[in-house]
Amino acid sequence: MKKIPFDINYLLRNFPTPFYVYDERGILNSLKKLQNSFNWCDFKEYFAVKATPTPYILRILGENGAGTDCSSMAELILSEKSGINGEDILFTSNNTPIEEYKKAYDLGAIINFDDTDHIKKFLSKIGKPDIASIRYTPKNAYGTEVIGNPKNSKFGMPYKKVLEGYKIMIDSGIKRFGFHAMLVSNTLSTDMITRNTQIIFEAVKNISEKLNIEFEFIDIGGGFGIPYKPEEKELDINLLSKNIKDLYNYYFNDFKPKLYTENGRYITGPHGYLITKVLHIKSSYKMYVGVDANMANLMRPAIYGAYHHITVLNKFGEYETYDVVGSLCENNDKFAINRKLPKIEEEDILIIHDVGAHGHSMGFNYNGKLKSAEFIYDGEKFKMIRRAEILDDYFSTIIF
Numbered sequence: 001m002k003k004i005p006f007d008i009n010y011l012l013r014n015f016p017t018p019f020y021v022y023d024e025r026g027i028l029n030s031l032k033k034l035q036n037s038f039n040w041c042d043f044k045e046y047f048a049v050k051a052t053p054t055p056y057i058l059r060i061l062g063e064n065g066a067g068t069d070c071s072s073m074a075e076l077i078l079s080e081k082s083g084i085n086g087e088d089i090l091f092t093s094n095n096t097p098i099e100e101y102k103k104a105y106d107l108g109a110i111i112n113f114d115d116t117d118h119i120k121k122f123l124s125k126i127g128k129p130d131i132a133s134i135r136y137t138p139k140n141a142y143g144t145e146v147i148g149n150p151k152n153s154k155f156g157m158p159y160k161k162v163l164e165g166y167k168i169m170i171d172s173g174i175k176r177f178g179f180h181a182m183l184v185s186n187t188l189s190t191d192m193i194t195r196n197t198q199i200i201f202e203a204v205k206n207i208s209e210k211l212n213i214e215f216e217f218i219d220i221g222g223g224f225g226i227p228y229k230p231e232e233k234e235l236d237i238n239l240l241s242k243n244i245k246d247l248y249n250y251y252f253n254d255f256k257p258k259l260y261t262e263n264g265r266y267i268t269g270p271h272g273y274l275i276t277k278v279l280h281i282k283s284s285y286k287m288y289v290g291v292d293a294n295m296a297n298l299m300r301p302a303i304y305g306a307y308h309h310i311t312v313l314n315k316f317g318e319y320e321t322y323d324v325v326g327s328l329c330e331n332n333d334k335f336a337i338n339r340k341l342p343k344i345e346e347e348d349i350l351i352i353h354d355v356g357a358h359g360h361s362m363g364f365n366y367n368g369k370l371k372s373a374e375f376i377y378d379g380e381k382f383k384m385i386r387r388a389e390i391l392d393d394y395f396s397t398i399i400f
Contacts, residue, residue, distance in 0.1 A: 031061060050358075054385055091112060214254070217260050373387055
């Protein structure tokens, strides 16, 4: 049984559902756990802004040693407004408009290129970055369902193009280099991450020898998973770190690159909750629990078939089987299918767990639905860190 680490009655008394609430201490503990496990090397976590693009959270992570992994203009500006700039930003994008590259350059960010043509355009239109890296997508990577077969990936470059890209950058006079790969998403397998890291390290070693480059850093990506189901075990981060340390010591004797990760889910995922109220219970071919949240508030179950654990506030036992659904005009607007839950009544409060990453950030306005508020609990009190959208927001961009 998953629990919520604070009493939400204050929020329920004072604010309408649905809303998100995050556990600040939990987020920082996850960051520190990751940092401590890799304290054997010069390590930095670049938090994936896309997971939870909320300035309050970016700021507290930055104050505790994390950088940001950005992939758009808005994410660059979010980082800047959260007090994060320079090489504390890693800019990784694909099909990138030149003005976004320019913004990253002006902020002094590490530029991570997705294609050799991007390198050429950057050099001709912007200039020479102080430090740059290339995204590598090896054909023999061990992928997960979300990222899929590397040969079908729109991201990164195969080995030959990576080699070509570094040659272009060397010829342009760039002196500082990093190396990047992002090969898995949401895996709890230390073996899968270890094997992919070996592929990355081997490529770095080979390119270093061929081109006489001493890479300053290697970004092994993110994708460290979290246990969405109560029966799943956490990723063994200490075992993973030990495995990577052994590989690092095997491959790197002549130079010692910094080691970067760019996790989002691992940091914030377990520490976010979507709170929603039951509006209606419908008996049809099956039992439906209709809530005031919908796919516009959390779309992962609809697009990935993702599991999110659900608890009913202050209820236990007398289980029945339900589909938990929203109000969108889409039949996949479901948070759970055939889920056994304590017997539910109208006005009950449901807590949808592990939504701290890729939850609120993937929201949209289909059917004119509005995005919910976000709160954070700092260990003493709740703070609103994003207000709920109102109809005026929805209509603000429309020209009547």
